[in-house]
Amino acid sequence: MPAPNVLERSSELDRLGVAVKAAARGDGGVVLIQGSAGIGKTELLRATRTMAGDEGLVTLTATGSELDRDFPFGLVHQLFDAVLTASDDERRERLRPTAEAA
Numbered sequence: 625m626p627a628p629n630v631l632e633r634s635s636e637l638d639r640l641g642v643a644v645k646a647a648a649r650g651d652g653g654v655v656l657i658q659g660s661a662g663i664g665k666t667e668l669l670r671a672t673r674t675m676a677g678d679e680g681l682v683t684l685t686a687t688g689s690e691l692d693r694d695f696p697f698g699l700v701h702q703l704f705d706a707v708l709t710a711s712d713d714e715r716r717e718r719l720r721p722t723a724e725a726a
Contacts (some may be wrong), residue, residue, distance in 0.1 A: 633668060640672045648679035 636657075643655045657665050657674075675685045684703045692698035 633664065636668055637671060640668065642676055644672060644675045644679055644681070647676070648681055 640655060643653055646653055657668055659665055675684075676683050684707070686699045686702035688699055692702075695701070
């Protein structure tokens with residue numbers, strides 16, 4: 625059963641699923657999830673991460689803040705620094721596909 629905030633979002637989940645499957649085939653793209661606070665955007669992202677893991681894709685996450693505005697590409701650094709600075713074993717573990725949406 626989907627998370628409570630994802631109920632009645634089958635249309636959005638279907639579209640996200642199509643995008644995930646395209647990415648798994650190697651077809652790039654961009655998906656924008658927008659809306660007012662409290663409508664379930666985070667739950668849609670979590671569901672998408674789960675779909676991506678099911679397809680064998682690796683997902684990286686970052687959280688933006690006001691401080692990131694002062695640092696060029698701050699979110700990009702946040703996404704990749706942990707992977708790039710890890711040992712080979714840690715890097716393999718972090719880049720292992722997972723269906724867990726934490």
